[in-house]
Amino acid sequence: MPQKIRVLIVDDSASVRQTLAHILESDPDIEVMGVASDPFVAARRIQEEIPDVITLDVEMPRMDGITFLRKLMAQRPIPVVMCSSLTEAGSETLMQAMEAGAVDIILKSKIGAADSLADDAMRVREVVKAASKARLGNLRSIRSVSAPAPISPTAKLTADAMLPPPTGRAMAKTTEMVVCVGASTGGTEALREFLEALPANAPGTVIVQHMPEKFTAAFAKRLNTLCEVEVKEAEDGDPVLRGHVLIAPGDKHMLLERQGARYQVSLRDGPLVSRHRPSVDVLFRSAARSAGSNAMGIIMTGMGDDGARGMLEMHQAGAYTVAQDEASCVVFGMPKEAIARGGVDRILPLDVIAREVLITQSRF
Incomplete structure (x- = not known):
């Protein structure tokens, strides 16, 4: 019988500790081995028993969570999922936590809310399971690797409902191409490395990174300070332009649409698709319908199989498709599934994917 994933919950709020414990222990594969009200109590608990995963609050008495995270990663690396409401305000907390070595982040402020408990609980459990498989040496600072999570039986039905399948009519290739990228766990660092390598005249690029509501604006703002391309959180109707990244x-699905000779994005609500909103499958399927052979699809590190089906449809519509290789992935789940379904033209290390984009652009 497989050993359960042992989780240590570190949070100064007794109600949050109780709610998280309830959410996690509702999964038969997870066991809450203990709780701690601050990092000092947590440190003593870790001396007694090493957890597989730690959920860690940001703001706590005596020592903040990010300081504890940095100390932990320097002395005894353990996969950590940050649990905080501070990041919802769009501060730099997200980037500080990811750069310090957090595997992922969940919004504490929504845990237990009646109208979103089901979605939040599922995400919390998925993130913890992903973190439990972490290989922390595969990030620039500290990175993680996680196993794919199973997809609910209704996932494909909701994907079909969001967007009909491609018509099969090939679209004539134009002089412009559009790059569609999907990523999940470990993707924040992978995307930074990829986008930093792109020149200012790179093809227009649209990205789905699995990330909670409110985080993407801060993430895009941070990337925009590091990259030659202009990076922003997408707004409904934004055009896809050369040298720009959306x-x-x-919490919003993003679709690629063609308007005359140009592309733009459409943002929609709708059900979770492949357990996610935004979903890579939704973006990729829309690219297959709207861009065809004018598109390039890239699937990067991430748990689960979101994007695998959509990438196959892009491939069948004539798009050029690339998957990040296992050696450079934080999580090989999403690329692995896309490869298994036959939708990938090339498998490449992360550090050469940007160059492949430019080579592909030169053929248009």
């Missing part, structure tokens, strides 16, 4: 906002 990142799907958390």
